[in-house]
Amino acid sequence: MVPAWQTGKVIRIEEETPSTRRFWIEIQETARFDYKPGQFVTLDLPIHEQRNKRWRSYSIASWPDGTNVIELIIVQLEGGLGTEYLFKEVKVGSALSLRGPQGVFVLPETIDRDLFFICTGTGIAPFRSMVHHILINNIAHNNIYLLFGCRKIEDLLYGDELRELEEKVSSFRYLPTFSRETPGEHLVRTGYVHAIYEEIINARKQEAGMHLHPAKFYLCGWKNMIDEAKRRILAFGYDKKDIHLELYG
Numbered sequence: 001m002v003p004a005w006q007t008g009k010v011i012r013i014e015e016e017t018p019s020t021r022r023f024w025i026e027i028q029e030t031a032r033f034d035y036k037p038g039q040f041v042t043l044d045l046p047i048h049e050q051r052n053k054r055w056r057s058y059s060i061a062s063w064p065d066g067t068n069v070i071e072l073i074i075v076q077l078e079g080g081l082g083t084e085y086l087f088k089e090v091k092v093g094s095a096l097s098l099r100g101p102q103g104v105f106v107l108p109e110t111i112d113r114d115l116f117f118i119c120t121g122t123g124i125a126p127f128r129s130m131v132h133h134i135l136i137n138n139i140a141h142n143n144i145y146l147l148f149g150c151r152k153i154e155d156l157l158y159g160d161e162l163r164e165l166e167e168k169v170s171s172f173r174y175l176p177t178f179s180r181e182t183p184g185e186h187l188v189r190t191g192y193v194h195a196i197y198e199e200i201i202n203a204r205k206q207e208a209g210m211h212l213h214p215a216k217f218y219l220c221g222w223k224n225m226i227d228e229a230k231r232r233i234l235a236f237g238y239d240k241k242d243i244h245l246e247l248y249g
Contacts, residue, residue: 005044006030008096011069016157020075020122021087022061025096027068037063037107037129038218038246041070041100047081056082059220059246060101061125063132073157075122105218105246107134111141113214114204118193118229120149120221123248124157127220131162135169144172145200149193149225151180193225194232201236212237220246 012024027033042057062071076083090096107130117127127146134141150156156176166174175196177189189196197217204213217233219226226245233243 003099003102005097005099008070008098010090010092010094010096013090013092016073017155020073020155020157023072023074023086023090025070025072025098027070027098028095030068032066033068033070033101035060035064035070035101037133038105038126039101039103040105040126041072041098042102043082043086044097044099045082045085047085057102059103059105059122059125059129061128063129063136073122073125103246105220105244108216111139113216114143114145115141116145116147116197116200116215116217118147118149118197118217118219118221118225120193120225121155121248122157123221123246124148125220126246127218128158128162130218131165131172135165135172141171145197146172146174147193147196148174148176149221150176150178152178153181153186153188194228197229198232198236215242217243218246219243221248223247 007028008025009028010023011026014022016022038059040057040059042055044051045054045056048054058072058074060070061073074083074086076087105126117130119127131144131146134144146162159176162174166172175189177191177193177196179192181188181190183190205211215238219229226247230243234240
C-alpha cells in the first residue's frame, strides 16, 4: 500500500558542503514516524503543473529513534528544478508535502556475513542510517565496510562523525576515497571505490584459504559506479542475490 501524503515542517537546515545541505523535517500528522534504515521519502514540490513531475525522492539519512523527525541530505544539481526550489525557497518553518516511508533497500533480517556499503555523493544517506541503527541497537553483525567515493576533500559528507564512529567500533571501517585529489598530497586515499573493495575481498580470500568470504554488497549512487561495481563483484564469483542496488539520478 502506498503511504498517504503528509505535511512535514522544516525545523533545521545546515550546510554540509558548499553544494550540499542537511534538512531536518518534522512530520506533523504523527508523533512517531517509523521506517526502516535505507528507506526513502518522496517530496511533492511546487515546480510543475503535472503532479508526477513535481515528485523528488530522497533516502532518509537519519535512523529510527522513536520521534517524528527525519533528516535528508540533498545536493544542489545544476539545472535541477527540485533542488533549485529546496535551496532557494525552503527555509526553517517551511511546509513540505511528503509521502513515505517507501523502498526495499533495507538490511537483511539477520546479518550473518560481512556488509559492504559502497556509495558516491549523497548515496551515503541510507548507509549512515543503517550503520547507526546496527550499532545503537547492538544488532549482531560481522564486519561493516563503508566505502565512500567523492571528488575532492571538501565534498566529504559526515566525515568527522564517521571517523569518530570507526575509532569507537572495531567492526566498522570507514574508507573514503577521492577521485580528484593528488595522490600523497593530503595523506588521503585517492582513486575510486572499486580498488578498495577488491583489495578487501582479496585479503579475505587469502585469510580463508582462497575461498570467497561470504558478504553482502549494498550499492548506492550514480549509475556508472553501480554498473562497474556490480560487474566487478560478480567477476569475483559472488551471486546476484548478494548485491542490492539503489540508483541515484
